[in-house]
Structures are given as structure tokens and as C-alpha cells.
Amino acid sequence: MSLIDNLQKIKENIPEKVKLVAVSKTKPEKDIMELYNSGYRIFGENKVQELVQKFKDLPKDIEWHQIGHLQKNKVKYITPFVALIHAVDSLKLLSTINKEALKNNRIIDVLLQIHIAQEETKFGFSCSELNEILNSAEFSALKNIKIVGLMGMATNTNDTNQVHKEFRGLKQCFDSLKNEYFERQEEFKEISMGMSGDYPIAIEEGATIIRVGSHIFGKRDYTNR
Numbered sequence: 519m520s521l522i523d524n525l526q527k528i529k530e531n532i533p534e535k536v537k538l539v540a541v542s543k544t545k546p547e548k549d550i551m552e553l554y555n556s557g558y559r560i561f562g563e564n565k566v567q568e569l570v571q572k573f574k575d576l577p578k579d580i581e582w583h584q585i586g587h588l589q590k591n592k593v594k595y596i597t598p599f600v601a602l603i604h605a606v607d608s609l610k611l612l613s614t615i616n617k618e619a620l621k622n623n624r625i626i627d628v629l630l631q632i633h634i635a636q637e638e639t640k641f642g643f644s645c646s647e648l649n650e651i652l653n654s655a656e657f658s659a660l661k662n663i664k665i666v667g668l669m670g671m672a673t674n675t676n677d678t679n680q681v682h683k684e685f686r687g688l689k690q691c692f693d694s695l696k697n698e699y700f701e702r703q704e705e706f707k708e709i710s711m712g713m714s715g716d717y718p719i720a721i722e723e724g725a726t727i728i729r730v731g732s733h734i735f736g737k738r739d740y741t742n743r
């Protein structure tokens with residue numbers, strides 16, 4: 519099967535309104551171009567250096583998503599062009615993105631990452647931490663970011679009940695924040711959850727964006743990425 523077939527097969531099995539981010543990390547630019555030439559435009563990367571290189575080399579109408587943990591000192595390299603930053607996990611990072619967005623005269627769309635997995639290594643806020651932040655004066659002062667929703671990663675497990683439960687928790691957090699803070703803000707509408715191993719469950723639980731890598735591009739060489 520070609521990469522295009524892989525992508526097509528996923529698209530056929532998800533609702534049309536769910537956005538599919540093709541996660542191309544560690545994969546060569548020619549793989550991206552294969553999908554690009556078939557009309558696909560939405561790609562995700564998790565390493566800033568790789569994202570910037572691919573942005574430079576590839577057509578400028580690609581919609582680039584920064585999907586993984588982001589360090590504050592790297593923000594400035596992606597703010598000129600990034601379409602959506604998925605995994606914002608601290609107020610400091612938010613204000614850095616705001617500062618760099620302002621320099622670029624942009625308002626940048628971001629998702630706040632919620633910690634839903636059992637593993638301690640996964641980054642993110644708890645829902646109650648977010649409540650505090652959204653109430654803070656420091657947050658209200660940030661005018662060059664737009665919070666368009668939440669993002670999360672489930673535990674890497676075969677226990678589908680557990681995965682259902684975690685994604686459902688993220689959706690509940692989304693609903694409560696929507697009621698409390700974003701009721702009149704139509705742009706707060708995205709829930710980015712689900713990867714190759716669990717996106718059908720994520721969609722059942724209300725995902726609006728899924729991030730799929732290996733099911734499109736094949737296994738990656740580096741197991742830790």
C-alpha cells in the first residue's frame with residue numbers, strides 16, 4: 519500500500535469533520551511530498567529543528583502543526599509560520615508564545631495539554647490547574663494567543679476501557695471549561711486526542727483532531743519518538 523492509500527483508508531473511516539494531522543516526524547521530505555502531491559496539506563512534527571527544516575524546504579501552503587512538548591527557548595523558531603501548537607503545558611510557555619506572536623504580528627492558535635494518562639512522564643495540566651490559570655490576570659493579559667481547545671495523550675495500554683476513560687475525562691474537562699470560560703468564544707472547539715493506536719476510541723469520545731503517524735508513514739526508526 520502507498521502512503522496515499524494509508525491516508526485514504528483512515529479518512530474513509532473517520533467522520534468528515536474530524537481533522538487528520540499526518541504526523542511526519544523522522545520521515546523524509548519525499549514522503550510528505552507524496553501526500554502533498556495527492557492534495558494533502560496538514561502535517562505535524564514534534565521536534566522544532568526538524569519542523570523548521572521541513573518548513574524551509576517544502577511548499578509554503580502546508581499547514582504545520584507543532585504536536586509535541588515544546589521548550590520555551592525554541593518557540594521563536596516556529597512562531598512565524600506554525601498553524602497550531604498542540605501541547606502547551608505551562609503558563610510560562612503560553613506567555614512566551616504570546617510574546618513571539620506579538621513580534622510576528624500574529625495571533626497564534628494553541629491547545630492546552632491536559633494530563634490524562636497514568637504515566638508520570640506525560641506532560642500537561644490537570645483540569646483544576648487550568649481553572650486557576652484561566653482565572654489569572656497574567657492569562658487575561660495575553661492577547662496574541664487564541665486558545666482553540668485541549669489536547670491529551672492516553673496511556674499506552676491495551677486496556678481499551680482505560681483509554682476510553684482517559685479520553686472521556688478530557689472531553690469532560692473540555693465541556694466544563696467551555697461552560698465556565700469560553701461560552702461566547704466559538705473558536706474554543708477543538709479536542710486533539712488519538713494517535714495510530716487509539717484514534718477510533720478518541721473519535722468515539724469526541725475528538726475533533728487526531729494525530730496519526732505510523733499508520734500512515736509506517737514504523738519509525740527511533741522507538742522513543
Ligand SMILES: *Cc1c(COP(=O)(O)O)cnc(C)c1O
Nearest residue numbers: 541564585713714729730731732
Ligand atoms: C508521534 C506522535 C503522534 C503520532 O504517533 P503514532 O502512534 O505514530 O500515530 C501523535 N501525537 C504526538 C504528540 C506524537 O509525538
